[in-house]
């Protein structure tokens with residue numbers, strides 16, 4: 350019987366990888382066997398009994414690699430409990446219309462595999478290190494830069510999600 354939990358993520362600048370690590374850490378502390386890995390490095394789902402899959406939001410959407418991962422593995426994922434999380438800067442606004450938009454970033458993957466739970470977290474943008482295109486977009490939309498990740502919210506969600514992806 351597979352007994353591990355997979356925490357798989359996409360990231361462009363690394364901040365969502367750290368969110369995934371914090372989720373994995375919390376599950377491990379609670380006693381689970383966990384692998385935290387980029388979606389692009391997971392080929393075999395047979396060791397896993399549950400999966401937590403996430404992506405940052407770019408222009409209202411998940412990064413394609415997380416979507417492709419779910420598409421490619423949808424058959425197997427439908428047989429296990431799955432939870433999704435998304436990280437984005439607009440989530441910090443804490444306004445219903447922003448939250449709805451953040452939720453909408455997961456519409457496609459929700460249709461492929463229904464999640465037992467969904468987490469929405471604030472993200473991080475630092476202008477240094479952004480690609481030219483991303484820096485231009487950030488300037489154009491006058492996005493507020495900074496690290497808005499709320500670690501206690503991430504950890505609290507990980508603790509709560511543990512119950513929702515527990516074996517029946």
Ligand SMILES: Cc1cc2nc3c(=O)[nH]c(=O)nc-3n(C[C@H](O)[C@H](O)[C@H](O)COP(=O)(O)O)c2cc1C
Pocket residue numbers: 359360361362363364365366405406407408409410436437438439440451471472473474479482483484486487
């Ligand atoms: C070009 C660009 C577009 C973005 N678009 C969105 C968006 O539509 N909604 C949102 O909530 N956050 C948006 N963000 C913020 C990112 O989701 C946030 O910075 C995230 O934490 C980045 O994760 P990463 O470091 O793992 O790539 C955008 C950031 C950039 C640079």
